[in-house]
Amino acid sequence: MPEMPEVQGLVDFLRGRVVGHAITRATVTAIAALKTYDPPITALQGVTVTDVQRAGKFLDLATDGGTHLVFHLAKAGWLRWYDAVPATVLKPGKTPIALRVVFDDGAGFDLTEAGTKKSLAVYVVRDPSEVPGIARLGPDPLDADFSRDTLAGLLAGRRTQIKGVLRDQSILAGVGNAYSDEILHAAKMSPYALASTLDDADIDRLYAALTETLAEALAEASGKPPADLKDAKRRGMRVHGRRGETCPVCGDTVRSVFFADNSLEYCPTCQTGGKILADRRLSRLLK
Known part of the structure; x- marks a missing residue:
């Protein structure tokens, strides 16, 4: 997407x-x-x-x-x-x-x-x-007036998993499945962390990861014709779409969690303290 x-x-x-x-x-x-x-x-x-x-x-x-x-x-x-x-x-x-x-x-x-x-x-x-x-769009994270405090305000009181918050266009405009994976990996944060439970240090890391990841991807896309943009996006991904590959930060294996029509990718060592998140497809089969 x-x-x-x-x-x-x-x-x-x-x-x-x-x-x-x-x-x-x-x-x-x-x-x-x-x-x-x-x-x-x-x-x-x-x-x-x-x-x-x-x-x-x-x-x-x-x-x-x-x-x-x-x-x-x-x-x-x-x-x-x-x-x-x-x-x-x-x-x-x-x-x-x-x-x-x-x-x-x-x-x-x-x-x-x-x-x-x-x-x-x-x-x-x-x-x-x-x-x-x-x-219905929320604020754009690369707007000049989007600050760390803006992000903190968007997260306050939301008992929603942070992966979903980042993807919700009414909360934050422009981020989808791929870049939310990349942002959370850079922030060393579990996709299942509840937005309302993030402390000040968590929000600091998330804000830096959000703005830096998008700014780097924007610079990579700049000046490229449409035919080259998809490949440039894939090359820039560290975890998204790289299930089974080696995490470039710690060397662990990138894992996936599958849902009805998409998946998320993450690194257990970098993001979940080594915990393997349940694969929803496998969980259903075992019931």
Whole structure:
């Protein structure tokens, strides 16, 4: 799933290529992906992109027509850029492409989504705050005014596992499954620790891990084209997606806990005092 650093990488890439260019065509091929009807998708035709911004994991293309093209790539979505968009005709239901946008210079992009569970979302709105997911967003951890005390305030009184708190977009914008694993590994913190039980030293470590991990990933994503962003993300991971491999900090084996549709990765020595967290799939089988 694209998270804040990769989404910001896409924003920076698009800003350098589409600002000042008019949209000549926007074609939806996955009807379920389009979540709005007023303004219609046709309202994008002929308008010029004036800026590209990010809100959490949402991308926002602002235009001089007073409309915004906003999209969220969800778990399996991605953006495929073309310097010259193919002339092939898109057939609804016959392609992984959900949306194709073409600009006045012939360049453009497709939004694609792999798999059968379709969650990619496209919105055409007059104001980004009209998108429900954006309206619910918590603060962005890389905003200049996001401080250690801001984080402490978000955690206070929450009897929720810290892994879930980091992933909850209404609490903290932009962090997903992968970077929450990386942040907790850097903070030497169990993913099951309750937010409300963290002391001052814990919060200090978590704040440093949160801001430094995201800043490093953002720097790694900066300047890369969309085709390279996924590999750059994978290369930067220390524990996420590395089950069975060696922890680069202590040499222990990275472990996983599996849930219904995802997993978390952690290092027992670095994060849980050597304790192996129960694998939910195996636990169910043993009942």
